[in-house]
Amino acid sequence: MTDRLYYHDSYLREFEATILERLDNGRRVYLDQTAFYPTSGGQPFDTGELGGVPVLDVIDEESRIAHLLASPVAGDRVAGRIDWQRRFDHMQQHTGQHLLSAVAAESLGCATVSVHFGREVSTIDLDGPPITTEQVTALERDANQIAFENRPVQVSFEEASEAIGLRKRPTRTGTIRIITIQQLDRSACGGTHVRATGEIGPIFIRKIERARGAMRLEFVCGGRAVARARSEYDLLSDLSSAFSAAPHELPGLFASQRAELKEAHSAKRDLEREVSRYRARELYQSASPDAGGMRRVIVREGAGSLDEIRRIAQEFATLPLAMFVGAVPAPPGIVLAASPDSGINAANVLKGLLSAVNGRGGGSATLAQGVVPSVSELEQVLAAVGAAQSKA
Numbered sequence: 001m002t003d004r005l006y007y008h009d010s011y012l013r014e015f016e017a018t019i020l021e022r023l024d025n026g027r028r029v030y031l032d033q034t035a036f037y038p039t040s041g042g043q044p045f046d047t048g049e050l051g052g053v054p055v056l057d058v059i060d061e062e063s064r065i066a067h068l069l070a071s072p073v074a075g076d077r078v079a080g081r082i083d084w085q086r087r088f089d090h091m092q093q094h095t096g097q098h099l100l101s102a103v104a105a106e107s108l109g110c111a112t113v114s115v116h117f118g119r120e121v122s123t124i125d126l127d128g129p130p131i132t133t134e135q136v137t138a139l140e141r142d143a144n145q146i147a148f149e150n151r152p153v154q155v156s157f158e159e160a161s162e163a164i165g166l167r168k169r170p171t172r173t174g175t176i177r178i179i180t181i182q183q184l185d186r187s188a189c190g191g192t193h194v195r196a197t198g199e200i201g202p203i204f205i206r207k208i209e210r211a212r213g214a215m216r217l218e219f220v221c222g223g224r225a226v227a228r229a230r231s232e233y234d235l236l237s238d239l240s241s242a243f244s245a246a247p248h249e250l251p252g253l254f255a256s257q258r259a260e261l262k263e264a265h266s267a268k269r270d271l272e273r274e275v276s277r278y279r280a281r282e283l284y285q286s287a288s289p290d291a292g293g294m295r296r297v298i299v300r301e302g303a304g305s306l307d308e309i310r311r312i313a314q315e316f317a318t319l320p321l322a323m324f325v326g327a328v329p330a331p332p333g334i335v336l337a338a339s340p341d342s343g344i345n346a347a348n349v350l351k352g353l354l355s356a357v358n359g360r361g362g363g364s365a366t367l368a369q370g371v372v373p374s375v376s377e378l379e380q381v382l383a384a385v386g387a388a389q390s391k392a
Contacts, residue, residue, distance in 0.1 A: 002064040003033035007177060008155070010091055010192035013082045019075075026072025030064050035082055038065050042115040043094055043191045046087055051078040087192065092222030093122050095153055095181075095193040096143075096200045100124060100219060102185035103143050105167060108135060112168075113214055120224070121206060125214035136217070140205045150198030151182040163188070201225060272311060280315035284322060292321070294342060298385060299326045306333040310369060313337035317346075317366045325385050332378040334361075335369040336385075353381045 005012055017031035029050065038060035039045040045058035051073035059066040094117065101112040101124055110126035131139075160176045163186075170176050170188040179189045181197060194200060201222030209216050220228050240247050287295040297316065301309055309326035316324035317337035323344055324337040334353075338344035350368040354361050357377035361370020372378050 002031060004065070004190075005033055005035040006037050006192050007190070009035075010087075010194075013084050013087075015080050016077060017080060018077055019073075022072070023066075024068075027069050029067045029069060029073065029078075031067065031078070031080075034058075034065055034067070035080060036065065036067060037087070037090070037192055041189065041191050043090055043117050044119075046082050046090075048080065048082040050080050051075065088194075089223060090117065091192045091194045092200050093117050093220075093224070094189075094191045095179075095197070096147075096203050096219065096221030097122060097124060098179060098185055098187055098189070098193070099146055099181060099197060099200065100139070100143050100203065100205075100217065102167060102181065102187075103139055103146070104217075106184075107139060107142060110215070121218050121220055124217045124219065125211060126217065127214055130210070131208055131215050136205055136208055140203060143203045146181075146184060147197045147200045147203060150196045151184065152196050153193055154180045154182070155193070156180065160188075202229075204228065272308075273315075276308075276311035277315045280312050280319070280324075283312070283324075284316060284319050289321070294321045294323065295319075296323045297325070298382060299324070300382070301326065301328045304328050306331075306335065306369065310335050310367070314367060325382070327378055327382055329375050329378065331371055332373070332375050333369065333371045334359075334378060334381055335367070336363075337367045338365070340366060353384055356384070357381060 005015055012035045015033065015035045017033050019029055020032055021030040022028070036048065036055060036058045037043065037046045038058040040060045046055070048055050050067055050069060053073045054070040055067055056070055057068040059068065097115055097117070104110045104112070104124070104126055108126070108128065108131065110128040110131070112124055113127050114125040116123045156178050157175050158178055160170050160173050163170075163176060163178060165186045166178070167185055167187050172188070176188045177190055178186055179191075179193055180186045199222075202225040203221050204219060204225040206218045206220060206228075208218070236247050236250070239250060243250065243253055245253050283297045283299065284295055287297050289295050299309065299312070306328050309328055313324045313326055313335045314337065316322055317339050320339060321342055322339040323342055324335070326335045327333065334350070336346045336350045338346045345365045346368040347363045347365060350361055350363065350370055353359075354370045354372065357372050357380050359370050359372035359377060359381070361368060363369055372381065
């Protein structure tokens with residue numbers, strides 16, 4: 001059994017231990033005691049060194065802890081050193097989560113159903129109804145107020161059956177480890193925590209969203225909150241400089257530009273439709289009608305897109321007794337359109353043409369489109385259309 005030193009002292013950075021067992025050619029090591037926290041309860045594992053060798057992973061195997069090393073370590077006694085920056089970051093996030101969960105339970109009546117601590121952000125999933133922006137703001141404000149009060153955070157060990165005042169009843173029996181935030185929260189937890197709420201630092205709720213039936217809060221604490229604030233302030237400053245506007249003027253400026261862009265897109269679409277209409281009529285007029293008055297056109301676009309050729313096809317199909325076939329080489333695609341009075345079902349005709357060359361597509365009686373494996377197959381389809389047209 002491994003003695004878990006972090007249970008009693010989360011601030012322990014260095015320790016010595018005896019190697020009890022080596023596996024995987026010496027890269028998996030078991031110690032009599034360790035300060036390395038294994039991945040557990042949503043909190044990531046510690047990194048650092050054992051005997052000067054980097055620790056790549058720490059795995060909880062219930063009664064003992066496995067340390068996965070970059071290479072074998074010599075000797076039976078080793079010195080361990082924790083990556084303190086990583087450990088303290090995890091302590092800030094984890095204690096911050098306890099604080100946020102407790103305040104959410106107290107002020108909103110929302111229980112925490114799951115927690116995840118990520119590399120950059122952490123999340124809390126809360127049960128209950130949707131939470132408003134105003135409630136999130138109040139939750140963040142109240143949590144930070146408790147952090148500012150620097151309330152003690154204490155570790156104790158109690159019998160599960162006798163522990164009272166816990167935010168959530170534990171599923172384990174026997175002796176449990178309890179983290180207490182003075183006058184706020186008591187929770188069973190095996191993670192690493194700071195000694196007082198002031199060490200959590202600032203708490204920032206970044207966003208809230210619905211996820212798997214719960215309300216998910218994304219948050220950062222301490223050094224992460226400061227780093228994120230700096231990064232986002234720098235971004236805001238760059239935007240202010242680029243648009244020659246004060247930060248508070250940016251929302252109005254962006255709204256104005258978004259409206260202008262929307263108007264420009266609308267005007268562009270109108271122009272595209274007008275150009276397509278003009279070209280369709282030009283093609284229609286230049287096509288000689290057959291004995292039955294049908295006008296058929298085949299258009300190859302060397303650099304156009306399927307969207308562009310489809311717009312022309314749609315306009316062409318509004319004209320009387322008309323059939324249009326358009327093709328583009330990249331990616332190889334084809335559009336077939338027919339006017340309602342033509343007696344041609346565009347989808348059926350194109351389906352037959354595509355099936356012969358392993359193409360795929362679909363559409364309606366007046367407009368259909370598809371793609372083929374290569375330009376070679378596209379030419380086969382166009383040749384088949386041309387042959388059918390010459391017989392008409």
